Amino acid sequence: MSKVGIVSAGMTKFIRRAQETPKELAFEAAKAALDAAGMTLDDIDCVIHGTAPEAFDGIHMKGEYLSDASGGWNKPYIRCYVGGGTGVFAPIHGWLHIASGMFETALVVCEEKMSSCQPHPQGAFLTIFDNLIERPLKPNLLWIFAMEMNRYMNTYGISVRDIAHVSVKNKANALLHPAAQLGAEVTVDDVVNSPIMAWPVHRLMVSPPSDGACAVVLASEKKAKKITNKPVWIKGVGWNLDTSYWTNRDLAYPEYVEKAARMAYDMAGIREPRKEINIVEPYDPFAYKELHHLEGLLLADRGKAPELAIQGISARTGNMPVCPSGGLLGVGNPIAAAGLMKVCELFWQLREEAGARQVPGLPKTGLAQAWGDLMQVGTVIVVGRD
Amino acid sequence: MHKDLRGTHLSKKAFDNNEISTTLGDPHAYYEWDTGMGIGRFLQGLKEGRIWGTHCDTCKRTVTPPRVFCELCFSKNITWRELKTTGTVNTFSLCYVNWDATLIKEPHISAVIEVDGTSPRVGFLHLLNEVDPQKVCIGMKVEAVFKDEKERMGDITDIKYWRPL
Ligand SMILES: [Zn+2]
Numbered sequence: 064m065s066k067v068g069i070v071s072a073g074m075t076k077f078i079r080r081a082q083e084t085p086k087e088l089a090f091e092a093a094k095a096a097l098d099a100a101g102m103t104l105d106d107i108d109c110v111i112h113g114t115a116p117e118a119f120d121g122i123h124m125k126g127e128y129l130s131d132a133s134g135g136w137n138k139p140y141i142r143c144y145v146g147g148g149t150g151v152f153a154p155i156h157g158w159l160h161i162a163s164g165m166f167e168t169a170l171v172v173c174e175e176k177m178s179s180c181q182p183h184p185q186g187a188f189l190t191i192f193d194n195l196i197e198r199p200l201k202p203n204l205l206w207i208f209a210m211e212m213n214r215y216m217n218t219y220g221i222s223v224r225d226i227a228h229v230s231v232k233n234k235a236n237a238l239l240h241p242a243a244q245l246g247a248e249v250t251v252d253d254v255v256n257s258p259i260m261a262w263p264v265h266r267l268m269v270s271p272p273s274d275g276a277c278a279v280v281l282a283s284e285k286k287a288k289k290i291t292n293k294p295v296w297i298k299g300v301g302w303n304l305d306t307s308y309w310t311n312r313d314l315a316y317p318e319y320v321e322k323a324a325r326m327a328y329d330m331a332g333i334r335e336p337r338k339e340i341n342i343v344e345p346y347d348p349f350a351y352k353e354l355h356h357l358e359g360l361l362l363a364d365r366g367k368a369p370e371l372a373i374q375g376i377s378a379r380t381g382n383m384p385v386c387p388s389g390g391l392l393g394v395g396n397p398i399a400a401a402g403l404m405k406v407c408e409l410f411w412q413l414r415e416e417a418g419a420r421q422v423p424g425l426p427k428t429g430l431a432q433a434w435g436d437l438m439q440v441g442t443v444i445v446v447g448r449d
Numbered sequence: 450m451h452k453d454l455r456g457t458h459l460s461k462k463a464f465d466n467n468e469i470s471t472t473l474g475d476p477h478a479y480y481e482w483d484t485g486m487g488i489g490r491f492l493q494g495l496k497e498g499r500i501w502g503t504h505c506d507t508c509k510r511t512v513t514p515p516r517v518f519c520e521l522c523f524s525k526n527i528t529w530r531e532l533k534t535t536g537t538v539n540t541f542s543l544c545y546v547n548w549d550a551t552l553i554k555e556p557h558i559s560a561v562i563e564v565d566g567t568s569p570r571v572g573f574l575h576l577l578n579e580v581d582p583q584k585v586c587i588g589m590k591v592e593a594v595f596k597d598e599k600e601r602m603g604d605i606t607d608i609k610y611w612r613p614l
Pocket residue numbers: 505506507508509519520521522523524
């Protein structure tokens with residue numbers, strides 16, 4: 064199996080409403096990644112695109128619609144889609160393409176423009192509920208998150224205040240991200256006093272709808288070393304899907320994330336993740352999800368992840384920085400692009416190119432994780448400098 | 450607290466004045482879903498004021514809403530069981546917003562309810578009512594409140610909501 068490296072990354076700003084079309088956003092990110100690698104489209108063997116529901120754009124066959132803008136013209140092209148998990152699943156697909164030996168280089172592009180969907184992009188999610196036994200109850204997406212958060216808190220005796228520390232950290236981290244939408248200095252009191260959307264979810268614990276795109280270029284070992292003297296290697300990948308009967312899951316613990324993480328750790332030869340992973344970018348569309356996911360990733364004991372934020376261990380300068388980018392809570396959440404943003408962040412951090420956001424101490428290994436489908440998929444990638 | 454959000458904002462006025470190019474999409478698509486064997490029998494049960502579940506004889510797991518195959522052992526080794534119309538709140542939320550982000554004063558109380566007689570942690574989604582929202586708690590015992598018999602349609606809303614027992 065060929066070793067696969069990330070050789071460049073690029074992204075657009077994440078904003079509430081971009082005037083650019085989805086194609087223009089995808090192009091901007093893809094071109095930025097190619098330029099950063101000193102490559103042209105001629106150097107790319109295949110293209111992987113990731114984007115979430117068609118309903119955001121009101122355009123069917125969105126992968127095809129976005130193909131030209133992603134550099135897919137006249138090339139082997141595939142769109143992958145696992146809801147919110149897409150942004151990490153897309154580079155996993157890129158890895159599959161190159162590790163198989165079929166291709167030497169791959170361009171991976173993820174785009175999302177949520178703002179076209181009126182009156183609110185949440186409407187695009189209404190049809191994910193079971194058509195026979197849930198939709199007649201007129202559910203909205205917040206219900207699931209709020210109920211999962213409540214079950215998590217109740218199982219371990221965690222308070223809203225404990226979880227608020229995640230919002231404070233991530234929004235502050237995002238202040239230093241030039242592409243961020245919601246960087247802000249907020250206090251724990253600001254978070255717990257912000258309006259309740261769906262108890263126990265408060266407004267400052269939710270990531271915003273966003274428009275934006277990200278891209279990375281992947282290459283085989285031989286090619287990667289020619290393109291850059293600092294490739295970031297894909298050491299492990301994992302993905303796993305829980306039951307579609309979401310009410311049958313253990314809502315306090317994401318078992319599917321653990322299974323995906325174990326798959327990636329095994330492949331990367333990681334035995335003690337808490338010692339070996341230097342930077343973590345878990346999926347944080349809601350503040351509690353960062354904690355939920357850190358536990359599933361075996362980077363915190365069950366019910367103990369809040370301590371990481373409270374004690375500053377997950378701060379950018381802490382022992383295990385979590386979401387140094389600012390995460391979805393701070394940088395923004397253009398669904399598929401948000402997951403790939405996390406992989407871009409690891410790329411820049413491990414190359415020490417993260418500027419003001421740079422995590423100290425020469426981080427060697429990083430992990431990014433995304434989550435989605437019907438709140439049931441875990442996608443995990445482990446990357447490292449050597 | 451927040452710096453101004455970057456991006457180009459749309460105002461209601463701009464919509465009203467036709468300043469925004471909008472395409473009203475109406476694909477004229479509508480759906481007539483078949484309930485299938487499992488949910489069909491479940492919904493028929495609701496019409497009769499009963500809650501049906503299925504038991505996998507291999508996994509020894511009882512679930513509702515019922516399913517005609519077991520996704521764990523991937524068999525059809527299923528027997529039907531009538532369950533009680535009482536249960537326990539596994540988790541809940543007090544939701545103050547509609548899907549379009551407009552606000553609601555009296556919260557909708559959604560809950561995952563584990564119906565008595567099912568295996569642990571096999572709940573389904575429904576609503577709570579006739580309860581002070583601030584008094585709802587995980588572990589609360591609840592009972593199904595059905596619509597009047599002649600109003601029932603064989604629909605999940607034949608259970609109006611659940612209330613504390
Ligand atoms: Zn079974």
